[in-house]
Each structure stands twice: as structure tokens, then as C-alpha cells.
Amino acid sequence: EAGVAQSPRYKIIEKRQSVAFWCNPISGHATLYWYQQILGQGPKLLIQFQNNGVVDDSQLPKDRFSAERLKGVDSTLKIQPAKLEDSAVYLCASSSSRGRGSQETQYFGPGTRLLVL
Amino acid sequence: AQSVAQPEDQVNVAEGNPLTVKCTYSVSGNPYLFWYVQYPNRGLQFLLKYITGDNLVKGSYGFEAEFNKSQTSFHLKKPSALVSDSALYFCAVSHTGGFKTIFGAGTRLFVKA
Numbered sequence: 001e002a003g004v005a006q007s008p009r010y011k012i013i014e015k016r017q018s019v020a021f022w023c024n025p026i027s028g029h030a031t032l033y034w035y036q037q038i039l040g041q042g043p044k045l046l047i048q049f050q051n052n053g054v055v056d057d058s059q060l061p062k063d064r065f066s067a068e069r070l071k072g073v074d075s076t077l078k079i080q081p082a083k084l085e086d087s088a089v090y091l092c093a094s095s096s097s098r099g100r101g102s103q104e105t106q107y108f109g110p111g112t113r114l115l116v117l
Numbered sequence: 118a119q120s121v122a123q124p125e126d127q128v129n130v131a132e133g134n135p136l137t138v139k140c141t142y143s144v145s146g147n148p149y150l151f152w153y154v155q156y157p158n159r160g161l162q163f164l165l166k167y168i169t170g171d172n173l174v175k176g177s178y179g180f181e182a183e184f185n186k187s188q189t190s191f192h193l194k195k196p197s198a199l200v201s202d203s204a205l206y207f208c209a210v211s212h213t214g215g216f217k218t219i220f221g222a223g224t225r226l227f228v229k230a
Binding site for chain 1: 162
């Protein structure tokens, strides 16, 4: 089966510009996650969707970050305006969870490496 | 609040020797514990998980981990390390009644030939 797809793989922008990332999860997976991974740190959950509803966005900087998952399939994450500290790898993952349980394995995409200058 | 700690930034081991990558956790309720591996310029790959049952969990590529409730630990082990095991390893925890997974900071494993 096809894995989680993400694009672009790399992006370089200047501070105060905007950027968008796209993710297509594994077919049939109800749960979709966006993580931010800063160099030398573990992934930090930004937002978690269950179908097209938000389950958790407590660590999403809502003044500049937004995400949507229309039709419960693919998703976009946007940053506007970007700051230097947003430089990181943005990982998308999906799992087959259909309830609130968190015991399901997450399948990760290759990530998008963002550099903000 | 839930948390996970990986006390070693890097673990060095010779090929053929056993390896251990340490992980401790803190959650309210019963934990769900995971190990993921990350190779350069790639996303995380699932290795194994503990949900319930047998405390010794076997996973991909010959790795295993032991859940120790009294020590709140979930250390990753392999009897004989390979150079190809060199990568970044992440421990993660979630729990019954919750839906967020928290990842540790990662441990870099270096296996020398």
C-alpha cells in the first residue's frame, strides 16, 4: 500500500513570508497528525484530526499557523507569517484510529524541511 | 501530565555486541509505549509497541523492549547490533483515556564495525 505522501520536500523562504505544506495520508486512515521536529528534538504534535474534525491543537501557534483537512482525506498546514524559529522539519503521520484511543501505530511521511532566512 | 525521557543523547556499541537504548515515562493511567526509528532525511518508522499483556515485546529488525511498570521504563534492546542499526531512536508514550502521543528527544545509536 502507498505510504504517507508529503510535498514539498524542501522549502526555503524569508521571514514574514507565507508557506504551505501538503499531506496525503494512507488510504482509509481516519486520523491525521502534523508534527514539528526542530533539530535535536523529538517531534512535537501541532494538530491532530479525526476525519475532518480537530481532536487536539493545543500546541499550534494559532496566530500564525493554520491547518485544514477538507473531506477527511488530505490536509494542508500553513504558516503566515513565518518566523526564524519556524525552521524545522514538518512531519505528517496517519493512523487507522477511529475513536479517541491512542494505541494505534502512526505511519509517517518523509517530512518537509523548512528553512526560514 | 504525560512525559517521556531518553537519558542518553548517544549510545555507542560495537557490531555484534548487545545494545540498549533507555526510555522512562510518566503518565496518569495505563501507558501505551512505542519505539520509532528515524534514518537520515526520512520520516519515522514504527519498530514496536506495548499496549497490554506480555511485558516483553518483539518488533521489527530483531529489536525488542521490556515494559517495567515499577520502574516506569520501556528500554529498547537488541542481542547483536548491526552497523545498519545506526540511526535516531525515539520513545513515545500515550495512555488510556487520552489521544495525544508524546515523543522523547531521541537517542542517536552509533554501531561501529
